Amino acid sequence: MNPITGGLEEVLRHLGLAPGLRPLGAFVLLSAVVAAAMFGVVSLAVRRRWMSRTTAAFWLFVSPWMFGFAVFTFGPMVYSLWLSFLNWDLVSPSRFAGLGNYQKAAADPLVRQAIKVTLVYAVVSVPLQTALSLGVALLMNTDIRGINVFRTVWYLPSLVTGVAQVTLFLWVFNPNYGLVNGMLHAVGVDGPAWFQDPSWALPAVIIMSLWTVGGNMVIYLAGLQDVPIELYEAASIDGAGPARRLWSITIPQVSPVIFFNVVTGLIAAMQIFTQAFVIKSAGGAPANSLLFFVYYLYQNAFQFFQMGYASALAWILLLMILALTLLVFRGSAFWVYYESANPKASRRRPRVR
Amino acid sequence: MNKTPLLAVAAATSIAAILSSCSTAPSGGSNDGSATITYAYWGNNSENATLTAMIKDFEQANPKITVKANWIQNDYLQQLQTQLAGGKPPTVAQISNTDLAAFASSFKEANVSPSAYYSANIPNAMKIQGKYYATPFVAKTKVMAINTKLWQAAGLDVPSKSAPMNVEDFIANAKKLTKGSGKSKQYGSAPLWFGGWLTVNGGNNYSTDGTRCTLSSPEAIQAANQVIASQAKDGFTPTLLDAQGQDMFDWLSIGRLAAQPDFGPWNIAQLISLKNASDFALVPDPGNGEPMEVDGLAVTRNANQAETDAANKFISFMSTNQQAQERLTTKESSLGVPVVQSAVPAFEKAAPEQNLQAFVDAVDQSPITASVKANTKISTDWQTALTDKTPIGSGKQSPASVLPELDKQCQATLDAAGPAIS
Numbered sequence: 001m002n003p004i005t006g007g008l009e010e011v012l013r014h015l016g017l018a019p020g021l022r023p024l025g026a027f028v029l030l031s032a033v034v035a036a037a038m039f040g041v042v043s044l045a046v047r048r049r050w051m052s053r054t055t056a057a058f059w060l061f062v063s064p065w066m067f068g069f070a071v072f073t074f075g076p077m078v079y080s081l082w083l084s085f086l087n088w089d090l091v092s093p094s095r096f097a098g099l100g101n102y103q104k105a106a107a108d109p110l111v112r113q114a115i116k117v118t119l120v121y122a123v124v125s126v127p128l129q130t131a132l133s134l135g136v137a138l139l140m141n142t143d144i145r146g147i148n149v150f151r152t153v154w155y156l157p158s159l160v161t162g163v164a165q166v167t168l169f170l171w172v173f174n175p176n177y178g179l180v181n182g183m184l185h186a187v188g189v190d191g192p193a194w195f196q197d198p199s200w201a202l203p204a205v206i207i208m209s210l211w212t213v214g215g216n217m218v219i220y221l222a223g224l225q226d227v228p229i230e231l232y233e234a235a236s237i238d239g240a241g242p243a244r245r246l247w248s249i250t251i252p253q254v255s256p257v258i259f260f261n262v263v264t265g266l267i268a269a270m271q272i273f274t275q276a277f278v279i280k281s282a283g284g285a286p287a288n289s290l291l292f293f294v295y296y297l298y299q300n301a302f303q304f305f306q307m308g309y310a311s312a313l314a315w316i317l318l319l320m321i322l323a324l325t326l327l328v329f330r331g332s333a334f335w336v337y338y339e340s341a342n343p344k345a346s347r348r349r350p351r352v353r
Numbered sequence: 354m355n356k357t358p359l360l361a362v363a364a365a366t367s368i369a370a371i372l373s374s375c376s377t378a379p380s381g382g383s384n385d386g387s388a389t390i391t392y393a394y395w396g397n398n399s400e401n402a403t404l405t406a407m408i409k410d411f412e413q414a415n416p417k418i419t420v421k422a423n424w425i426q427n428d429y430l431q432q433l434q435t436q437l438a439g440g441k442p443p444t445v446a447q448i449s450n451t452d453l454a455a456f457a458s459s460f461k462e463a464n465v466s467p468s469a470y471y472s473a474n475i476p477n478a479m480k481i482q483g484k485y486y487a488t489p490f491v492a493k494t495k496v497m498a499i500n501t502k503l504w505q506a507a508g509l510d511v512p513s514k515s516a517p518m519n520v521e522d523f524i525a526n527a528k529k530l531t532k533g534s535g536k537s538k539q540y541g542s543a544p545l546w547f548g549g550w551l552t553v554n555g556g557n558n559y560s561t562d563g564t565r566c567t568l569s570s571p572e573a574i575q576a577a578n579q580v581i582a583s584q585a586k587d588g589f590t591p592t593l594l595d596a597q598g599q600d601m602f603d604w605l606s607i608g609r610l611a612a613q614p615d616f617g618p619w620n621i622a623q624l625i626s627l628k629n630a631s632d633f634a635l636v637p638d639p640g641n642g643e644p645m646e647v648d649g650l651a652v653t654r655n656a657n658q659a660e661t662d663a664a665n666k667f668i669s670f671m672s673t674n675q676q677a678q679e680r681l682t683t684k685e686s687s688l689g690v691p692v693v694q695s696a697v698p699a700f701e702k703a704a705p706e707q708n709l710q711a712f713v714d715a716v717d718q719s720p721i722t723a724s725v726k727a728n729t730k731i732s733t734d735w736q737t738a739l740t741d742k743t744p745i746g747s748g749k750q751s752p753a754s755v756l757p758e759l760d761k762q763c764q765a766t767l768d769a770a771g772p773a774i775s
Contacts, residue, residue, distance in 0.1 A: 176595060282597075304730040304733075305434060
């Protein structure tokens with residue numbers, strides 16, 4: 001047990017608190033100590049006029065989040081950066097490796113394979129998901145009787161957790177007994193072995209990813225319902241047909257939503273893990289066909305216990321995601337339409353004379 | 354000047370200081386022999402029930418010692434590793450012989466008395482570089498379950514209950530037992546697993562001292578070729594695709610398989626619950642048999658003296674106490690084979706109509722595989738490469754060309770990892 005929480009629980013034991021309540025009591029006490037320290041520092045800063053009362057209030061209100069971020073996100077990130085320069089198996093003492101783990105990653109053929117598989121998945125699945133979810137949202141954006149039932153049906157699969165979804169699709173894509181090959185067989189086609197075939201495993205996972213487009217569909221639907229109706233009316237008066245209205249009004253108007261979904265989808269696609277883990281556990285994904293980057297990182301960290309190398313891989317992944325996101329952001333200037341010509345202008349506070 | 358903020362900081366600092374000083378008091382034990390220890394283990398519900406019952410027996414016999422069960426249902430090794438790294442390991446950790454080398458540096462040396470066990474293989478499985486780092490408490494051997502009706506219907510003699518068949522006879526019989534086609538095809542055997550078939554053929558992954566990889570041995574090449582031939586079109590096992598998502602025990606029970614060579618003790622309860630249980634017999638695996646797993650109990654280095662004393666008492670009880678060992682296998686569930694002779698009769702009584710002695714005999718059938726530090730990485734690498742490059746999976750190359758390559762890669766990983774205890 002951590003010495004501080006151990007000490008706190010010991011104090012609570014002396015105070016006669018029931019054993020089951022001691023961990024909670026220790027947490028409350030610890031939080032009170034941190035809050036008191038924070039309050040003390042901020043109050044001192046106000047008294048000494050280092051900051052205004054409004055600024056102090058801001059810091060006090062955000063302090064719980066700041067504390068959580070520092071302890072559970074930023075701290076581990078800094079620690080993993082340090083770990084990436086070490087060789088450590090969690091059990092034996094660590095050894096300083098300098099840039100050794102990064103050099104190893106540069107020469108590791110499995111890292112190249114992992115980057116290839118992950119990029120192919122991201123580059124193919126994200127546009128497909130975007131097109132399909134937008135298409136479904138357009139279909140669902142009508143005012144007909146029972147449309148909510150259809151919307152619910154499309155949305156429901158996105159509520160299924162990753163492991164359950166993959167387990168289900170292991171059966172759907174089972175080469176001998178699966179639904180897909182059963183249907184293909186009925187029309188005289190011999191289906192592939194899907195997850196068991198190095199050439200088909202990745203396409204199968206991409207197809208599987210389309211099953212949960214309902215989540216994005218809801219966001220597009222909200223975006224579509226925000227498009228001013230006057231624009232469509234004006235376009236109709238000018239003689240624009242449905243395709244023209246879609247291309248010239250709908251898509252530009254929802255382009256910020258598309259941009260949001262593409263960025264978040266790309267980040268999620270680069271971090272794909274569950275699919276590979278479950279399929280591999282079930283004996284599929286031969287020839288490293290589903291060696292996604294995070295799966296390889298996981299293998300090194302928690303199967304081979306090479307924490308330093310895994311941390312280096314995590315930082316390489318962070319840089320790759322950062323680079324891709326920056327690329328999409330830079331490219332967005334050409335296709336994302338904001339109502340204000342200068343998006344920053346709308347954020348400026350109007351000057352009051 | 355308002356002193357409230359200064360008082361708040363001072364109060365917080367004082368509380369933190371007081372708490373830190375409280376925390377320096379030792380925990381876990383006292384001078385009167387009373388102690389609380391934690392015990393980490395893996396297993397399913399029934400295995401947990403067995404181990405919990407063993408813990409209760411121990412606590413009744415040793416009322417001053419409390420054992421807190423830490424049942425880790427998934428990712429046991431990962432969680433154990435994390436607990437070790439976080440400085441909060443269990444006092445006693447369950448560990449298998451194959452994983453022992455990776456964790457040995459976190460464990461205290463164990464005081465094992467080899468004469469307490471009926472086979473030298475049992476304590477030897479817990480040795481790393483000549484020293485014991487865990488105490489054995491259960492053996493998980495493999496035998497072959499056969500459907501006697503199918504063997505008799507094919508005009509074949511039912512294999513001996515004590516003498517293993519030779520590998521060639523097994524293959525010849527399995528071919529004769531294979532017939533039919535499509536979804537009702539009957540196979541001579543369940544799919545062969547290369548790692549298991551390697552020891553059946555007398556091979557092993559590593560040399561006895563664990564310093565050399567032996568994946569390019571003639572036995573390894575022969576085993577790989579036999580696995581490939583077994584799943585060919587004219588072979589005698591289902592292919593990996595046929596077996597995908599299927600429970601081979603179910604196939605055995607409904608007569609689609611005539612034999613299942615990797616039948617473990619955890620299947621005993623399932624077997625005796627079958628309506629047609631009398632159709633099946635347990636016989637030794639062919640050749641040198643499949644590798645067994647021995648699970649031991651180790652004391653972690655963080656334990657203080659009182660905890661270590663209590664942990665050693667607990668481990669000794671689990672490993673050699675007849676009452677505890679007799680709990681390992683019942684009609685309802687089986688954790689494995691007892692490691693002391695006095696508990697073997699009770700083990701056999703769990704299914705008197707079946708030849709459970711075969712599990713006990715299997716302890717001596719094949720030599721123990723050396724435990725090496727990088728075993729998980731090496732196993733993952735060669736399993737991936739074998740399935741990718743040879744017809745064991747989706748590849749086309751011959752094992753004779755692939756295995757020497759894998760052996761070199763294995764040796765490089767082995768050398769890079771270094772000895773378990775440096």
